[in-house]
Every structure is written in structure tokens, then in C-alpha cells.
Amino acid sequence: MPKTASTTKGQIKQASIDLFREKGYYATSISDIARNCGIQKSSIYYHYATKQDILFDIFKTTMVDLEEYVVKALSAAENFEAKLKEAIKAHIFFHVDRQKEAFIADSELRGLTAENYKAIVRMRDRYDSIFQRIIQDGIEAGDFLVKDLKILSYVIITMCTAVTNYFRPEGRLSKEEIATLYSDFIITAMKREHF
């Protein structure tokens, strides 16, 4: 669920999320955002110094919240398979529950300035390492048979992130069903006994 947007700054952020998702960061103008908030465009600059700052704010909170959410979901799981299953489920739930922001965080990296880009990539790398660690531990314990850890973790995260592209709350499948579908698919492909 999106954060409450009771403050003007919150409204600006929410309108930006809606518009960046719909048209993209570059195609969205400050005027567009102001119009969607019912304020004048100059008023935005009281809350954010630049349009870039709005984008960076969206990226940062999304990445922080995602990592926190997944780490928490992991904590209860006992073995590597359960951990991977929980991580996949949490990743998908987050990307469905906060679909717009998650979509932006996945697709608008190019809109970031060089410094902001570096900061976000650092956060992404740390997030990815959560998955890599689980898989690595599973390999060492003999549970998983994996040919290339780097590519496999990339594949898993990419395919689970892609739910932001098509998921509809009123759609044929619930997020629970989709999460099960994905984790079954992934774990079937990875488990040692299948080779």
C-alpha cells in the first residue's frame, strides 16, 4: 500500500509516482505534477529543489522499504529452500502492493544523475546479495544445483520484479497464487534431485 499522502509534499510525491509510472520520468513535467496536485508548479519547489530530487526520493524509500520487508520475511524461515521461498514471496508481494513505485524503481534508473545512480546501484547490489547469499548457502549445503550464481540470482530477481508489468488486483490470479507459481518454478529448476 502506498504511504499516506496527507501533506503537500506527500501529495507531490504520490502524483509524481502516478505520472512517472504512466508516462515516464522524462516525459513528466513539473507542470504535470502540479496540475495533478491542484497547485502551481512553483509551489513544488518549496518542497523539492529539483525534479530529480523527487525521483531520487521515490527510489530511496522504495529500496529501503523493500529491503526491510524482505529481510523481515526471511527471519522466520528455517532452511535454504524455505528462505528462498519466503524471499521470492516477499519480493513479489512488495512489487504487487507497491506496484507503481516498484515499477519506477525498476525502469527509471536511467533518469537518475550520475551520483544518485551510484547510490541506488549500491542499494540494489546489497539487496541482490540477500538472494545470492541464500542461494550460495543452499549450494554449499547441497540443496541447490546451480550453474552460475550471478546469472541465476539476476534471473530470479528480474522475473519476480516483472510482475509490476502485468499484475492487476482484479485479475485472474491473486498475488499469493502468482508467488507460489514463481517459487515452485524457480525451486523446481534449482533443486539438486532433478539432475
Added chain:
Amino acid sequence: MPKTASTTKGQIKQASIDLFREKGYYATSISDIARNCGIQKSSIYYHYATKQDILFDIFKTTMVDLEEYVVKALSAAENFEAKLKEAIKAHIFFHVDRQKEAFIADSELRGLTAENYKAIVRMRDRYDSIFQRIIQDGIEAGDFLVKDLKILSYVIITMCTAVTNYFRPEGRLSKEEIATLYSDFIITAMKREHF
């Protein structure tokens, strides 16, 4: 391999591919393209009526060539598993060999006008149906166990398309190795005997 760019129009197209890939369609100006071609920006309008026409041209040729390439690769395969393997391999080879265009065709859909968007989505749907048909035939023949055809085909195409995001010709793995990795992963997850 990219098409030869011996004509001015070809140079404009190639420069646009380079720039759209690098900065995105919106962030690329006509001046940028002209500069990269060593011509004046007004000269571009002799070859293309609008910037949109350049983007649409890139999309069209990429989609046409991709479908042709995959269909040809399929024709020799005998059974469903071999067909799926060939389709995955061909899809990945194309996306690696024509990485820039393929990346654009995957990421710049939002840059298309409404009418152009519809035309390309129609082409994509037809392309996707090639994969869906193979999987469907495999299910009916009892080779594949698949819980959701629509989502599975989407997952397969998405994950294979994502090689455009990270593949480097001088990288650790060859395109052949990556294609094998992906098709092994996918087919392992799908084959009936694993359940």
C-alpha cells in the same frame, strides 16, 4: 549484427539506436542525433518526418527480423522440447547480436504514439504466440507440466529478453553458454517428470 549504415538514412537510424539505447528516446534530441551523424538537424527531416518515425522504424525492423529469425530456427526441430530449446536459443542469440535495438524494442514502448503502440503490441502478441503454441503443444502431448500458460510464456520471454541488460561480448560467458543455461533452467522447471 546491425544492418549496414552506408546511406545517410541508415546512419541516422544507427545513431538513433546508439543514443536511444544510451539515454532513452525522450532524453535524445534531434540535435544529438544530427551531431552523432555529422550533419545538421534539419537534414534529418529530409529522411524522417518526425523523431517518432525513427523510433517506429527501429521497432518495426527489430520485431520483423526477430520473428523471422526465430521462426527459421524452429523449423528444423522435431519435438516440443527441441522446439522450445531452439526458440529460446534463437531469442537469446538475436537479443545478444542486436543488443541495442532489442533493448530499445523492450524498453521504449512508452515512447510510441498510441497508434504506433497498437501496431507494435500486435506484432509482440503474434511473436509471443509462437512460444505459447510450442508450450501448449508440449502440454497436450504430455511433455510439459505447466500451471499457467500465459504467465509461463511471459516469464520465459521476459527472462530471455533481459540478457540485453547485462550481456557483454567480452564477458565471462558466451552467448551459447547463456542460452544453454537459460534453456536448461526453463525446461527443467517445466518437464513433467519432475513433479
Added chain:
DNA sequence: GTCTATACGATGATAGAC
């Protein structure tokens, strides 16, 4: 904190000479 007004560069696209 929000408004009106404005600066000012860049943009896509056109006109017309050669």
C-alpha cells in the same frame, strides 16, 4: 507555503537558399 510573473535555454519542426 502558496501565489503570479518571468527568465532563459532547449526542443521539435519548417522555410527557403543552394
Added chain:
DNA sequence: GTCTATCATCGTATAGAC
């Protein structure tokens, strides 16, 4: 077919009143 010159518009961002 490519050039120079130009247009109208829109972009981000700022100044200063209230």
C-alpha cells in the same frame, strides 16, 4: 539532399508579493 536561419512552444527553475 544538405545547408543556414528561424519559429513557436515548452522545459526547469527563480524572484518576489502576499
